[in-house]
Amino acid sequence: MDILHQYIETLSENFFDPKKRVFLGYLLSAFVISFLWLTIVKKEKIKQTINKIFDKKVFMSKSSQADYILFLLNIIILMFLSPLLISQLAIAHIVFEYLHSQTILMPLNIETNNLWIIPTFFTLSYFILDDFTKYITHALMHKVPVLWEIHKTHHSARTLTPLTIFRTHPIEGVIFVIRSAFTQGIVISTFYYVYGGNITFVTILGANLFSFWFHLFGSNLRHSHIKLNYWNWLEKILISPAQHQIHHSIKKEHHNKNFGVALALWDTLFGSLHLSKSNEYIEFGISNKKHKYENNIIYLYISPFIGIYKIFLNYVSPHNINGKKQNLKFNKQTRY
């Protein structure tokens, strides 16, 4: 009963906790934004707009159905895996203790209570650094062959809905949990050390101020068929929903582009930026060639292992031992 209770709690937390991407309030704001975008900017009619936003072909597609099932199953898997992983508190303690034994970074010993600027700086810094580690992790998921095999599960989606974020292999979930733990542990313990025990986050409804705005202004449209794009200058700073949809595109020129989550700055800095174009048709997935089992749940769980096994075979094959690598190319995005 405890497990069932925990499961229901975790499941509902996704929709009722403002710290979560698919919090009902953010889904509602995504609807409002897409409605305004389509009716005002794209001059579409209201009925047509509603039909487009709630397109059955998208929400009831086999791809989306697989997303929903993975969402429900992964909660159970992560419930058992999470307690085995290193916690952000353990990392924070290690870093915090280490900071006492070095002399480069010292506590500032200033009162933080009456200074709004320090909590704001802390909140913004955390948001930026968290976003940066997400960029790095995401880029590695694409560029390291073994990691790409795992990340393929997410990119195999043919239709995008807000719940496509849960179309994620559990191993990738574990990687993200570890990334999150390290980021939180390191950033928070460092600020806590430098600014002392009074430091606080600036929050709205319990969520980080900047994360709140990011989600409120349509983060859920990243995984959707609503191609909302920004001005080019803005797309160099913030990732627009259309830019992330480009990231999911099967077109070769779109591969390994737009790894950013909230900020496009990282893509701009590291040369992976791709600006969106109005009315550009984007087909989602890994390849235009459909795989027989691409939405089969069992296949979605085991395919990364098959892919990794093939990589392993390639490295230990006799050809490789003799110095002649098999002709299994690990190009930037190996396809089905």
Place this chain on the structure above:
Amino acid sequence: MNNTKFKGTTLAKLSFVGAVTFSFMCSSITSVNAGHHGNVYGPYPITEKSYKGTKKNSVSYGGQMARQLLHNSLKKLASKGNPKDPTLAPEKKMLAYLNTKDKSKSLPIMDPKSSSKFPVKQKMIGELSGGANLSGKADKRIQTSWPGNMSGVDVIKFMIKKAGKTKGGVDTRNGMNYPQLISKYTMGAVLYHQACDNYLDEKMTPSSKPNNKPYKKGAHYTGKEHSWDEAFGYWGAAAHTMKLSAVQSYDVAKKKDLKAADYNKDGVVDLQTEMTYAHAYYASSYDKKGKTNYLKNVTSAFIDGRKLITAADGNKLSKTELDKIQGYVQIICSNWEDVIAESVFKYAGSVYKDLGKIEKAFDSGTGMDKAMSAYLKHWGELKGFAMALQAGPDNKSDTFNRMNRMMGFGPLMPNLSQVIGIDSSGDYIKDQGSSIGYYKLHMLKIQKLMASKYALKAKVNDATGGMAALLEEVGSKKSAEND
């Protein structure tokens, strides 16, 4: 006729006297029983079969209350040190409160002193007991937590000697705050040690102080009854503690709540039964924050245990009864130990904060005196409680060694010097210590050690508590989701 009349009158008179006597006897018995409210410690009836006297209440812990007051008084006197007094009067006075049994009722109670807001019944230590001192009951084991390989009582004497020669009892050169060190260590070396390492330990074994014999020849209480009462006295809770909230008990100790203290409504606070002392006070200080229930856990176990012993009616305790007693002992001593560990945790956190203030004072060039004063006070409390923890029955030598090593024999001073020992003249030997950063790290590790080895819940002044709260606020990612 006359004879008959006489007989009738005599019978009537005898009947009357008999009825009055019977009523008086009944009322006496009833008064003992009525006096024994379920959740008040005592009075309890006499069960010792060999006792032929007139006493009705078998509860007796006057000696322990006298020691509580000797401890309170010693703490007060420790702050009266005077290096310019050639007669060594401050030291002599403190030694009197350490060693003297106040048979002649000549030792005034220094704390609490009667006031209009908080009038107390007794004025002299001897009014509670003329046969109790502190030195005779101090831990006799060698104390590795203090330099010089001294026994418990020798450590207290050493501290007293130093305190007497130090202005206000605070040695700012070596960092020793003697009022705090003496007080907290005495709480452990005498009060906690006697209760948990003697009365509730050896004296609760079947052969020691059996319940079918008086505690000592002619006593009106049995061996087990009195052993139990003595331990309760060392705990320092008012007899009616279970009728008070933690805040009330705390305020009683602080002499702020006469109404809560004066249980028998006679207008004065009886220091024997109505006052909160030392360990019970610290328990109440944690409990009033709402996360713990140390005071009532311990006090109710004492009451339940005493009821069980009383119910044996002066007979030897059976194995089942002794097992139950051991259950109560376990509750009492584990909670008591946790209260002391909570204090070590709390003051390690205080010292950590104080070191930050000292760093700040260094940077700003102001506020050093204030920061140092708080630092030395808190370090004295930390060290005293850490030493007190080691006076219990459970020798967690690995934990104690780590704790002692991390806090050292003295606080790290702003010039980074630290006491590392005592020479043959009794003077402190100092050496260069670690950096302030490292010493702060040691405080963190002491908190971590306490939290891992004891069932702490209050965790006052948790140096990393804010960090944990921030991490909690951010929330851990438990779901598999892409961005």
